[in-house]
Amino acid sequence: MAYDLQKESDVKEYIEKLGIEYRFGCYSEKKPDVCHLLGDYLESIKKDFEKASKVYRSNCDDYGYGKSCLKFGHYSFLGKGKSSANEKGDPKQAFKYYERGCDLKDPESCLHSGLLLVSKSLSSSIERDVKKGFELLTKACKMDNANACFYLSGMYISGVPKKDIKPDSKPTDPSDFIVQKDMKKAFEFATRACDMNNMYACANLSQMYQRGDGTEKNEQKAADLKKKALGMQDEIKKQQRELKFQQGIGT
Known part of the structure; x- marks a missing residue:
């Protein structure tokens, strides 16, 4: 059947049929990728976050689908999809599912599990x-x-001292650091992140070329990378303006 997506009735019918197909593919055919799509459908179309949460969790636990582990990790961290709106997020459970997703070779899960462990604000x-x-x-x-490469670059830029170092001291011995400052490695990771279009990495890389940090000075490359970073920034602002405009139409 051909649907006229300009007609509201056809759109509603199409959406309902889509949900039926996803449920069949997940529950009857037991296809992990379709189960994940069902979770996305419940989340974005039906706005039923509790059901979406259950689908993501089950798809991670039962079928080992990395992207669903990531999604349930997000839900756990934010306290989203709980039966009670007053329930808070659970960083420990979030880490468990992020790590599970990482073991299943989902790069975004590796990023978030890593960030949870290096975060000072979540140490409690x-x-x-x-x-x-x-x-x-x-x-x-x-x-x-790209984001993981950018964060690694930042860790090498500043270095990460051991937690037992006194706040007012300035550690210099290599044994005082978990990650020792290394501008050459910072440059390598920033380059990799910038090549994957991480705006902040490109901005940092521009400064490195400007100052000769971790690489030889090169004003032309510094200027080119600054231009690239500003171009990406302008594109993000443009997308945000378009999004706000579209939201305004619907109000």
Whole structure:
């Protein structure tokens, strides 16, 4: 049957049929990719976050679908999809599912599990483990996750001292660091992230070429990368303006 997506009745019928197809493909044919699509359908179309959460969790636990582990990790972290709106997020459970997704070779899951472990702000909820977090971020970067490469670059730019170093001290011995400052490695990871169009990495890379940090000075490359970063920034602003305009039409 051909649907006229300009007609509201046809759109509603198409959406309902889509939901039926996803349910059949998930529950009857047991296809993990279709189960994930069912979760997305329940989330974005039906706005039934509790059901979507259950689908994502089941698809991760029962079928080992990495992207669903990532989604349920997000739900767990935010406290989304709970039966009670007052239930808070659970970083420990989120990490469990992010790590599961990472084991299943989902790069975004590796990124988020790594970020949870290196975060200082979550140390009261989840034990900080910079070494393991660094390894997870490295794994994500190797799977071409631009954000992970960018964060690794930042860790090499500043260095990460051991937590038992006094706040007012300035550690200099290599043994004082979990990740030692290394501008050459920072440059390498920033280059990789910029090549994958991470705007912030391109901006940092521009400064590195300008100052000669981790590489030889090159004003032309610095200018080119600055132009690239500003171009990406303008594109993001344009997309945000278009989104706000479209939202305004519907009000």
